[in-house]
Amino acid sequence: MVSPILVIALTLFLAFSIPLLHMLSKKLPPFVPPLATLINLWILITNIKHVGEGAMLITTAGLKPPIAINLAIDKFSLLFAILIQVIGFLLSIYYLSQERKDMRFYMLFLLNILGASGIVMTGDLFNSFVFLEILEISSFGLVASGKDKKALEGGFKYMMIGAIGSSLYLLGIIVLYLSTGTLNMAHIAKLMPSIPDSVKLFSSILFLIGIGVEVELFPLNAWAPDAYQGAMDEISTQLSSIISKTGIYLAARIFLTIYGGLYATNIIFYLAITTFIVAELAALMQKNVKRMLAYSSVGQMGLLMLILSVFAKRGDVFVLTTAILLALNHAFGKGLLFLSLGSLTGNTRNYDIEDLKGAGRANPVLGFLFATGVLSIIGMPIFFGFWSKISLLISIMKANLMYLLALLLLVFLVELYYYANVIVNLFKGEGKKYRIGVIPVSVMLLFALSLIVFGLWPHPVFKIAQNAAASLMERSMYISSILGGM
Amino acid sequence: MDAGLIFYGSAIFLMVMGVFIAITGRHLIKILLGIDVFDTGLNLLIVSFGYINGGTAPIFSKYPNIFKNVVDPVPQALVLTAIVIGVAEMAMGLAIVMQIKEKFGTCNIAKLKELKW
Amino acid sequence: MAMFLLLLIIGLTGLLAFILGPIKVLRNIISLIGAIGGLLYFVFKIRPGQAYALNIKIYNVHFGTGMSALSIFFGIILLGLFLIFLIASFHEDNDGAYYMFSFFSLLGALGVLFAKDLISFFFFFETMSLFSFLIVLKGNGETSHRSAFKYVMWSAFGAYAFLLGTFLKVNYTHSVMITDISYLGGNIKLWILILLLTPFMVKTALMPFHLWAPGAYTDSKDTYTVFLSGGLSKIGVFGYFIALFNVFSQIAVLYPWLLKVFAYIGAITASLAGIYAFMQDDAKKLLAYSSISQLGYVAVGFGVYSHFSVVAALFHALGHAVFESLLFLVVAGVYYRTKTHDLRKMGGLIKKMPLSFIGLLFGIIATSGIPPTIGFPSKWLLYEAIILKNDLFLVSLVFFASITAFLYSYKLIHSIFLGKLHKEHEHIKEAPFGYGFGIVVLLIPLFVLGTNPGIVVKPIDYIVRFYLKPDLAYNLTNMTTPLGHVNFPAIGITMTLLFTLSFIIYLIFGKSYRAAQEDNYTATEWIDKDFGLHYGGEFYGFMRKAFGKPLTWSFEKILNACLKVVSFLGEIARGFYMGDARVYLFYIILFFAIIVYIMGGKL
Amino acid sequence: MIRRLIALLVSLYLGYILYSFVYVHFPFGERPLRGVAAHYVENGIKEEGATNIVTSIVTLYRGFDTLGEVTVLFLAATGLGLILAGMKREEEEKPEPTLIMETVTKHLFPLVLLFGSYIFIHGHLTPGGGFPAGVVIATGYFMMFIAQRSFTPSEYLLSATESFAGTLYVIVGLLGLALAFSFLDNVMPLGIPNRVFSAGIIPVIYIIIGFKVGSEMTGILLHLKEA
Structure with missing residues (x-):
């Protein structure tokens, strides 16, 4: 057995050693991230069979939890960890095609992956804060690394909001520590009934704000369109495919495992609906396609949070499965969209809808890729998005929220409206033809193929998602597997 | 005067002040400082949570020691981490501000209006 | 399993056509083999009652496909039309993706026919809409992006309404299967019915859901319009039938007024679209409105809701598939030669394209419902059914609609084929093989079914009998309704004889003579010999004055x-x-x- | 003005809420030592051998956090370099440092470094440790760039130190994994408490951290100065 802690240790080791490698040869650093993510992927995949019911416990410092920090990996975290590595791997392959002089970019990228993997694997609350900070600081570094006006502005906004958000998250952790005397997630979850209600409520509000910034909930998400728009396309992919998914993981872990059901369910429920509607309406009016995609991303995150809160209202493994399906669809679909949008504009960073006219017709492959992303996101059949959207609607129906269902369908129409507008615009008239390398195209094709193949044959994904959801639901199993049958 | 009022009060006062500065400030550095002040207040608050009446620092200079009344060491360890993280965040923020100054030619936050459409 | 294999054949053919895209000949052969194979497989292998369940455990439903006689009826229409479209489309300049999309849209349509539960129904319905949207998007009209956009928005509107209806149904009945909901208490069943019907109203382009249709029909590539209007709109009819009879069998008892509303929607669609049709100057647009108008009759048939009105409706749907496709095909062939759809720029093509002329002639005869063509039996039945309903206003609306059919039909044939030939069209030839083949093939059912309606009335009756009390007696060539008896071959022969007689009379006694062009006078223009004068410009201009104003409201x-x-x-x-x-x-x-x-x- | 007033009111309201919440639920100093903290205080010396409990928490019990923390600093240094790279600032006329400054700093610098080293070496015995030590060392360097005319530490060396210390830290952690099946386990003999050579790997880690933080902070200051 290969200890999953190596995922973190080796990634760190490689990230730290990039400057040393750079001194050996200037060509080495770009190959480190693919190598690291590949090794991580291998480690995680070999561990799949070892993760049984409940969580797998990996201690540090030779001490059992809750004394020392530990990693706690159940199927849910394993799924997210693998997702992160896969997307990270694809992106790092994508970066191979780009000329980039600064090796520090690769370090930041690798640390970003590390932060995300750490968050999904850790079993300690404060440790998750540390990894969250690694994730956030590296992400606003990456956002600002575009170094033009937009990138800097986006990065600054993200930094400010992220800083305040994570401070409040920290305060939430401290409040829980003060009332339980421990920082271990499983231990806190076990001691949860002993915490007075008002403390629970207050800390959950603090967590809501801290995580709400990451998962782009309505009043806390104002940074998101700016950061997405300002960042380079690959970074936007990373933001939407890795970073926001990590936020979702954290939300699920904290609100479901630790609190045992969303503590402020109703707040999150209404916020999520508002997020979805506001984001989609804002996207409707958008002329800049990238910002439109950003709003759509925010909207999708709203849907995800909505599903989580629906789950909290009505514990049903199907609802959680839906959340995972939505997350997977969004990770791959939106990633594909951002990447192909960049190529469709010829990397001019000019995303006005008028400038995209005919680009899809002139570059049929890119047009196909972009269209695949769009169709999957809006949930057209034969794409994976169809299953996630249908499952979403089924779970809302199961929760007996028919008015919400009607509302969602209406908003889907709005979503379709702006997406169809972009698609139609891509294929009208004559556009400019762009040269594009083999590596980017093949990376994007991988994204697209995964959407189509699993759209036609969703069974394996369903199965995986269901297992992951089931393990997230088994709260008592999680606790007992970490704390040892207490 | 109540010791709680002094420690908690001053920490929370710093937090409030930090937030107020960050919301109303115009200069980017000022805003960053506001966030830093907020972080400092938070750190102070966390450390003051760790205090236990009559406790001393958790360092045992004589060994083998008798278990004596010490303050909670965990918040101190956490604050150490939080401070470092705050430093890192501030460094990153300053770097961004320096580049903004270079590219926009101003540090006035109201002039940062590139991202609208 | 057979159905699954059929879908697989169609899908794989589409994929192959895409992969072989650049190699034209191979691609054409493959797609032809796929389409013919699919048709033959369908005819010989697929029988009512077959079922295949695709198990997706997580939903706790079996995604079922099942076969009913109705599906077979529509399936043959679809596959046949697809074949005709395919053969004609080889003359156009298309890429592999185009064929892939068209095969996939066929796949979606067939899937809809096979679906046994609402979710897979939705799945295939969306597949069909999606790929036909992509095809419309690939059309070469200047406004094709706009039309495609409208098409997809309307389709999605319908689809989402359907989805909402589905979930409402599932929520109340706990079954995704297409089962009866009439027993549900309260008005929820009404809502479910309306929501489930919406996409089919959109697909059959009933007013006010017709707004996508003229654009989509006009701007899709000419040959695909044959399939889009003739074939895919049948999915709307199919769904309409399913929703009315399978999902809500007690509608006549519970909500008779709703049926009346449906009938009126159909009648209004038929007549208004007819008016719009004869005011168009674009051949395809005219036909698009005509198609909408004809589908209005189908809706009327369903709305009247008696045994033979429904028989008439289904028959008319088949007739629509035949004659509307024929008309679109002829126009496509004309476009292939003249490169225009503008009626004002054509004329006198009768001598150049005789086969097309014959196709169009019988196409419009069928459209107007004149024996011995396929339009006659269905309209005859339909009128009788409406008359039996004693709804005078409905009758007059429907009659008015058929008057408009005469008007636009005449405009079409006159502007394209009669009158004076335009100078630039002097050297054109008959439409190529693909079009001619389609025309000939379509003419066969046009006559055969027009004189021997029993061939299809029998299966249709077999379908409808299950739901409604039969009051129609028929054999191969005769039909008896409570209002009377008709022998179709006799009427057909009589009609043909009368027509021939009047033609002979015209030849003998006709006092027409050929006027030289210079014999005309115009107010301001000088007419010289080089300019073929043809009265296509302000055709029915006075009608525009009469109807134009109210119709600006939209x-x-x-x-x-x-x-x-x-x-x-x-x-x-x-x-x-x-x-x-x-x-x-x-x-x-x-x-x-x-x-x-x-x-x-x-x- | 009204904006400021609203901002003030809202922030004050938040402060009030926070204060009243904290005051009611966690009255100052009245919390018992419990949970993991009690464990650390009781068993800390026995388990890890460091008399400074905070140190043993930082480096071992929560050593994984500290690894993350070092990473954050590393990240900041890297990100700063990435963002500021290629930025040119026109040379400003700087006031020349006086002779006194130059002479004093030159002699003070080794002392500062020595003090820094003292702090990280004695991290497990006295208050302090790798982080303050690193900052002290960086302060020494900072003093040097301000006061000396032509003092620039080699960026190459800084980067190498930083990297090397980082990898070493991970290797120490992996050593624990290899020898005791647990990452960052204290695999070295604990020795006698209150001696410099005691507490197992804590001093090793703190030395690494001292070097790493020192080089990183210096790097950050260097970048900010040179950009």
Whole structure:
């Protein structure tokens, strides 16, 4: 057995050693991230069979939890960890095609992956804060690394909001520590009934704000369109495919495992609906396609949070499965969209809808890729998005929220409206033809193929998602597997 | 005067002040400082949570020691981490501000209006 | 399993056609083999009652496909038309993706026919809409993007309504299968029915859901329009039938007024679309409206809801598939030669394209419902059914609609084939093989079924008998309704004889003579010999004066107003994201304060 | 003005809420030592051998956090370099440092470094440790760039130190994994408490951290100065 802690240790080791490698040869650093993510992927995949019911416990410092920090990996975290590595791997392959002089970019990228993997694997609350900070600081570094006006502005906004958000998250952790005397997630979850209600409520509000910034909930998400728009396309992919998914993981872990059901369910429920509607309406009016995609991303995150809160209202493994399906669809679909949008504009960073006219017709492959992303996101059949959207609607129906269902369908129409507008615009008239390398195209094709193949044959994904959801639901199993049958 | 009022009060006062500065400030550095002040207040608050009446620092200079009344060491360890993280965040923020100054030619936050459409 | 294999064949053929895209010959052969194979497989292998379940465990439903006689009826129409479209489309300049999309749209349509539960119904319905949208998008009209956009929006509107209806149904009946909901209490069943019907009203382009149709029909590539109008709109009819009879069998008892509404929607569609049709100057647009108008009859048939009105409706759907496709095919062939759809720029093609002329002639005869063509039996049955309903207003509307059919039919044939030949069309030839083949093939059922309607009335009756009390007696060539008896071959022969007789009389006694062009006079223009004068310009101009004003009012205006409201909301939403970093920070703090304030009591 | 007023009111309200919440639920100093903290205080010396409990928490019990923390600093240094790279600032006329400054700093610098080293070496015995030590060392360097005319530490060396220390830290952690099946386990003999050579790997880690933080902070200051 290969200890999953190596995922973190080796990634760190490689990230730290990039400057040393750079001194050996200037060509080495770009190959480190693919190598690291590949090794991580291998480690995680070999561990799949070892993760049984409940969580797998990996201690540090030779001490059992809750004394020392530990990693706690159940199927849910394993799924997210693998997702992160896969997307990270694809992106790092994508970066191979780009000329980039600064090796520090690769370090930041690798640390970003590390932060995300750490968050999904850790079993300690404060440790998750540390990894969250690694994730956030590296992400606003990456956002600002575009170094033009937009990138800097986006990065600054993200930094400010992220800083305040994570401070409040920290305060939430401290409040829980003060009332339980421990920082271990499983231990806190076990001691949860002993915490007075008002403390629970207050800390959950603090967590809501801290995580709400990451998962782009309505009043806390104002940074998101700016950061997405300002960042380079690959970074936007990373933001939407890795970073926001990590936020979702954290939300699920904290609100479901630790609190045992969303503590402020109703707040999150209404916020999520508002997020979805506001984001989609804002996207409707958008002329800049990238910002439109950003709003759509925010909207999708709203849907995800909505599903989580629906789950909290009505514990049903199907609802959680839906959340995972939505997350997977969004990770791959939106990633594909951002990447192909960049190529469709010829990397001019000019995303006005008028400038995209005919680009899809002139570059049929890119047009196909972009269209695949769009169709999957809006949930057209034969794409994976169809299953996630249908499952979403089924779970809302199961929760007996028919008015919400009607509302969602209406908003889907709005979503379709702006997406169809972009698609139609891509294929009208004559556009400019762009040269594009083999590596980017093949990376994007991988994204697209995964959407189509699993759209036609969703069974394996369903199965995986269901297992992951089931393990997230088994709260008592999680606790007992970490704390040892207490 | 109540010791709680002094420690908690001053920490929370710093937090409030930090937030107020960050919301109303115009200069980017000022805003960053506001966030830093907020972080400092938070750190102070966390450390003051760790205090236990009559406790001393958790360092045992004589060994083998008798278990004596010490303050909670965990918040101190956490604050150490939080401070470092705050430093890192501030460094990153300053770097961004320096580049903004270079590219926009101003540090006035109201002039940062590139991202609208 | 057979159905699954059929879908697989169609899908794989599409994929192969895409892969072989650049190699034209191979691609054409493969797609032809796929389409013919699919048709043969369908005819010989697929029988009612076959079922295949695709198991997706997580939903706890078996995604079922099942076969009914109705599906077979429509399936043959679809596959046959697809073949005709395919053969004609080889003359156009298409790429592999185009064929892939068209095969996939066929796959979706067939899937709809096979679907046994609402979710897979939706799945295939969306597949069909998606790929036909992509095809419309690939059309070469200048406005094709606009039309495609409208098409997809309307389709999605219908589909989402269907989805909502589905979920409402599942929520109340706990079954996704297409089962009866009439027993549900309260008005929820009404809502479910209406929601489930919406997409089919959109697909059959009933007013006010017709707004996508003229554009989509006009701007898709000519040959695909044959399939789109003749074939895919049948899915709408199919769904309409399913929703009315399988999902809500007690509608005549519970909501008779609703049926009346449906009948009126159909009649109004038929007559208004007819009026729109004869005011068009674009051949395809004219036909698009004509198609809408004809499908209106189908809706009337369903709305009247007696045994033989439904038989008539289904028969008319088949007839529509035959004659509307024929008309579109002829226009496609004409376009292939003349490169125009503009009626004002054509004329006198009768000598150049005789086969097309014959096709169009019988096509419009069928459209107008004159024996011995396929349009006659269905319309005859339909009129009788309406008359038996004693609804005078409905009768007059439907009759009015058939008058418009005469008008636009005449405009079509006159502007294209009669009158004076345009100078630039002097050297054109008959439409190529693909088109001619389609015309000939379509003419066969046009006559055969027009004189021997029993061939199809028998299976249709077999379908309808299951739901409604039969009151129609028929054999191969005769039909007896409570109002009387008709022998179709006899009427057909009589009609043909009369026609021949009058033609002979015209030849013998006709006092027409060929006027030289210079014998005309015009107010301001000088007519010389080089310019073929043809009265296509202001055809029915006086009608425009008569009807034009009220018709400027359009449902589209309401939609635009709605869109404005949504845009306004969107503007507000966008405004939220327009601040600078301080403002965003303030949002967070304010949010925190508000939440704490709301929750204040519990802290 | 009204904006400021609203901002003030909202922030004050938040402060009030926070204060009243904290005051009611966690009255100052009245919390018992419990949970993991009690464990650390009781068993800390026995388990890890360091008399400074905070140190043993930082480096071992929560050593994984500290690894993350070092990473964050590393990240900041890297990100700063990435963002500021290629930025040119026109040479400003700087006031020449006086002779006194130059002479004093030159002699003070080794002392500062020595003090820094003292702090990280004695991290497990006295208050302090790798982080403050690193900052002290960086302060020494900072003093040097301000006061000396032509003092620039080699960026190459800084980067190498930083990297090397980082990898070493991970290797120490992996050593624990290899020898005791647990990452960052204290695999070295604990020795006698209150001696310099005691507490197992804590001093090793703190030395690494001292070097790493020192080089990183210096790097950050260097970048900010040179950009």
